[in-house]
Amino acid sequence: MSQLLKVHGSENQFFILDQTTLENQLDDTELKQLAIKLCNPSNNILDGADGLLVVNDSKFNDCLGQMRVINADGSEAKMCGNGLRTVSRYLSEKFNQDSFKVETFETNLEVKKSDNFYNNVPAFSVEISPISFAKKDLPFAYKDKLEMINEDIPEFIDGQKFTAIAVPNPHLISFVDEVDEDDLGELGQALNAPNTYFPEGVNVSFCEILDKNKLFVQTYERGVGFTNACGTGMSATSLAFAMLNEDYFDSDDDITVYNPGGMVKTNIQLAERKEDSSIHLIGNATFTHTLNVNESDLHSANLNNITINETGEETYYHEFVNSISEA
Template sequence: MAQLLKVHGSENQFFILDQTQLNNQLSDDELKRLAIKICTPENEILNGADGLLVVNDSQFTDCLGQMRVINADGSEAKMCGNGLRTVSRYLSEKFSKSSFKIETFETNLEVKKSVDFYTNVPAFSVEISPISFAKDDLPFEYKNKLELVDEEIPEFIKGQKFTAIAVPNPHLISFVDEIYEDDLGDLGKALNTPNPYFAEGVNVSFCEILDNNKLFVQTYERGVGFTNACGTGMSATSLAFALLNGDYFNPDEDITVYNPGGMVKTNVQLSAHKEDSKIHLIGNATFTHELRINENDLHSSKLDNIEISETGEEDDYQEFVSSINEA
C-alpha cells in the first residue's frame, strides 16, 4: 500500500506523495492525472486541494530531497512556499533533521524547524529565492518597460499601482486601502487566460497595510484561482512592502502577514541591489489526514478505494486561528 498525506500551510491545501517509498515511481503524465483527480473537490476526496507535492530523491548530496509542485490543473509550479513548509516538516521527521536543504525546480533552498506557532501547531522557516524583477524572468510585456515597480497600469485597474516580482513564481502585487474580491478575481482571471501582458500567467495579490510590519494579503493563484494563502505571494508582497513603504517597515522585526487561511511571518533583509535581498517565510506545517491506497490504483488514478484517517491536528490549528482573531 502507498501512503499520501493531506496537509496545509495557512489552509493552502495539498496532498504529499513520497515517490521514494513506491516500488515504481509515477510518470509525469501519471502525476498530472493524479493531481487533477485528487485535487478536484467534486471527486470528494477530502474536499480536494490546491496541488500535489511530490517528494523525490535529490540529485544534490547536500539536499535531503526534491520537491515538485503539481497544481490542481495539472500544471507544474516552480515553487510553493506554503507547500515547502509542509514538505520540510515531512523530511525533518523522516530523517530526524531540524535544518537542511531541499531541491526545488529552480534552486536549492535552506529550511529549518521554528518555534511552534501554537500548541501542536508545528512551524517551519523556509528560504524564498531567487528574486528577480526582470521582465524576462516573469515574463511580462508592458510599454517596453524592463521592470514594473509601483507602476500605474490603467489597463488593469484605474488608480492602482502594481509591482511585478518573480520569487521564482511570477507575482503581481498591488497595495490597496481595501481588497475588493471582484476586482482581484477579474484581474486574476484576465491575466491567467491568453493576454498581451503576462504570456505565462501570473499570481495576483492585493495587500492592505494594517500597521507597522503588519499586512493582510489575498491572492488569485495561477493554476488554482482564489486560495486561502499563497506562500510565495506573501513573500513577494513582503519584499514589495519593505521596498515601497519604508514608513511602515521595521527591518529589525519579522513582518506579520494575515491571510484568509490564518497567519504567517516573513523576514525581509533588503539589499542595495534589490534582487540580492533575503526573504524567509515562517508558518505552520499541518498534517490533517493520512491516506493509504493500492500502488497500482495510484498509477491509474483510481481513487475509489482509499483508507483515510484523521491526525487531529486541524483542531489545534483552528484553535490557533481563533486565538489570532481574538487578539
C-alpha cells in the same frame, strides 16, 4: 499499500506523495492525472486541494529531498512557499533533522524547524529564492518597461499601482486600502487567460497595510484560482512592502502577514541590489489526514479504494486561528 498525506500551510491545501517509497515511481503524465483527480473537490477526497506535492530523491548530496509542485489543473509550479513548509516537516521527521536544504525547480533552499506557532501547531522557516524583477523572468510585456515597480497601469485597474516580482513564481502585487475580491478575481482571471501582458500567467495579490510590519494579503493563484494563502505571494508582497513603504517597515522585526487561511510571518532583509535581498517565510506545517491506497491505483488515478484517517492536528490549528482573531 502506499500512503499520501493531506497537509496545509495557512489552509493552502495539498496532498504529499513520497515517490521514494514506491516500487515504481509515477511518470509525469500519471502525476498530472493524479493531481487533477485528487485535487478536484467533486471527487470527494477531503474536499480536494490546491496541488500535489511530490517528494523525490535529490540529485544534490546536500539536500534531503526534491519537491515538485503539481497544481490542481495539472500544470507545474516552480515553487510553493506554503507547500515547502509541509514538505520540510515531512523530511524533517523522516530523517530526524531540523535544518537542511530541499531541492526545488530552480534552486536548493535552506529550511529549518521553527518554534511552534501554537500548542501542537508545528512551524517551519523556509528560504524564498531566487528573486528577480526582470521582464524576462516573469515574463511580462508592458510598453517598453524592463521592470514593473509601483507602476500605474490603467489597463489593469485604474488608480492602482502594480509591482511585478518573480520568486521564482511570477507575482503581480498591488497595495490597496481594502481588498476588493471582485476586482482581484476579475484581474486574476484576465491575466491567467490568454493575454498580452503576462503570456504565461501570473499570481495576483492585493495587500492591505494594517500597521507597522503588519499586512493582510489575498491572492488569485495561477493554475488554482482563489486560495486561502499563497506562500510565495505573501513573500513577494512582503518584499514589495519593505521596498516601497519605509515608514511602515522595520527590518529588525518579522512582518506579520494575515491571509484568509490564518497568518504567517516573513523576514525581509533588503540589499543594495534589490535582487540580493533575502526572504524567509515562517508558518505552520499541518498534517490533517493520512490516506492509504494501493500503488497500482496511484498509477491509474483510481480513487475508489482509499482509506482515510484523521491526525487531529486541524483542531489545534483552528484554536490557533481563533487566538489570532481574538488578539
